[in-house]
Amino acid sequence: MEDRLRECAGRGVGSVAHLVTARWATTVVTCVLLLAGCGETASVDQVGAGAESSTAVETEPATEPAAPPASSAPPPVTVRYLDESVALEAWTYCYRSLFADGSPPAAPPNVGSPEEVLVEFPLPGWSFTASFQPAGKQCGRIQEAPLEPVGDGRFRLRPAGYAGAYDVTLFGRGDGDLFTTFRWTTPVEGPLPTPQARLAVIANHDGRPDSYGVELELTDLARTPRQASARITVWAADGDAVAFDATRSDLGCLPEGTVYWDGPDDRGLEAAALGKGPFRYEVELVLDGSRYFAEAAWPADEIAGNEPSVALEFTPSLPGLS
Numbered sequence: 001m002e003d004r005l006r007e008c009a010g011r012g013v014g015s016v017a018h019l020v021t022a023r024w025a026t027t028v029v030t031c032v033l034l035l036a037g038c039g040e041t042a043s044v045d046q047v048g049a050g051a052e053s054s055t056a057v058e059t060e061p062a063t064e065p066a067a068p069p070a071s072s073a074p075p076p077v078t079v080r081y082l083d084e085s086v087a088l089e090a091w092t093y094c095y096r097s098l099f100a101d102g103s104p105p106a107a108p109p110n111v112g113s114p115e116e117v118l119v120e121f122p123l124p125g126w127s128f129t130a131s132f133q134p135a136g137k138q139c140g141r142i143q144e145a146p147l148e149p150v151g152d153g154r155f156r157l158r159p160a161g162y163a164g165a166y167d168v169t170l171f172g173r174g175d176g177d178l179f180t181t182f183r184w185t186t187p188v189e190g191p192l193p194t195p196q197a198r199l200a201v202i203a204n205h206d207g208r209p210d211s212y213g214v215e216l217e218l219t220d221l222a223r224t225p226r227q228a229s230a231r232i233t234v235w236a237a238d239g240d241a242v243a244f245d246a247t248r249s250d251l252g253c254l255p256e257g258t259v260y261w262d263g264p265d266d267r268g269l270e271a272a273a274l275g276k277g278p279f280r281y282e283v284e285l286v287l288d289g290s291r292y293f294a295e296a297a298w299p300a301d302e303i304a305g306n307e308p309s310v311a312l313e314f315t316p317s318l319p320g321l322s
Contacts, residue, residue: 090178126174135165141256159186193220195318203308211268221257233282236274
């Protein structure tokens with residue numbers, strides 16, 4: 001468990017919208033759930049349609065995974081639209097020390113084309129985020145949208161992005177967490193996403209610098225560049241530095257407008273061994289021949305809830321949708 005948590009701590013888990021259907025995100029989804037405080041007392045495979053994997057725990061071998069008692073699963077999320085409603089079961093959740101790992105249904109419940117929906121959940125203290133992905137497109141662009149609390153466990157959700165058919169995944173977090181999905185053909189346009197960037201190199205390990213890997217991620221670009229490279233320089237407080245080229249991931253199914261570099265991990269460890277912090281990062285990107293530059297400080301610029309990643313702002317601004 002300690003090794004798994006180290007891995008989770010070193011990988012970005014804040015970008016929930018980019019986790020919900022891409023197969024490359026299974027480990028990160030698992031990390032989100034484990035770090036939510038779920039115990040290791042139980043694990044259930046094949047929750048919801050298309051379940052593929054689960055986190056292993058030390059239990060008696062079984063010929064078939066046993067379904068969890070209904071009382072152990074979180075209550076359904078209710079989506080109200082027009083004069084109708086649908087109760088959505090979670091396909092992945094961490095609740096009451098039970099961890100169930102699944103994947104979204106191929107044909108989620110369809111709510112039609114209302115201009116907005118109302119989400120209801122009966123447990124207090126929960127919050128929700130929605131991610132919109134083009135319906136039936138596993139590697140389509142994904143956009144996050146907040147839900148507006150309106151009281152008594154109810155949340156209002158309005159469209160995001162261009163009008164069209166979307167598979168909308170709700171990520172709920174409270175005393176545990178859950179994922180559930182429905183289909184919505186939005187009749188009007190919502191806010192368009194703006195490009196975001198994050199970098200993880202150095203991490204805090206019991207009060208000393210360490211590294212759990214190098215990660216650089218760009219999301220919500222206007223399009224995925226055909227060619228992309230990244231040069232990273234890490235400066236320690238005493239002026240020593242290490243510079244290296246990031247390793248672009250060869251994962252095939254990334255959302256449109258996303259670029260991801262993963263490694264080299266040994267250079268992250270070399271950076272952590274430079275000396276004392278605080279550390280300064282410099283990143284130079286080349287995207288289809290255009291250059292972009294960003295600086296950030298670690299740990300001052302850490303993203304809350306996505307440590308040890310820091311937020312990056314590039315000059316000139318990264319190209320986004322319009």
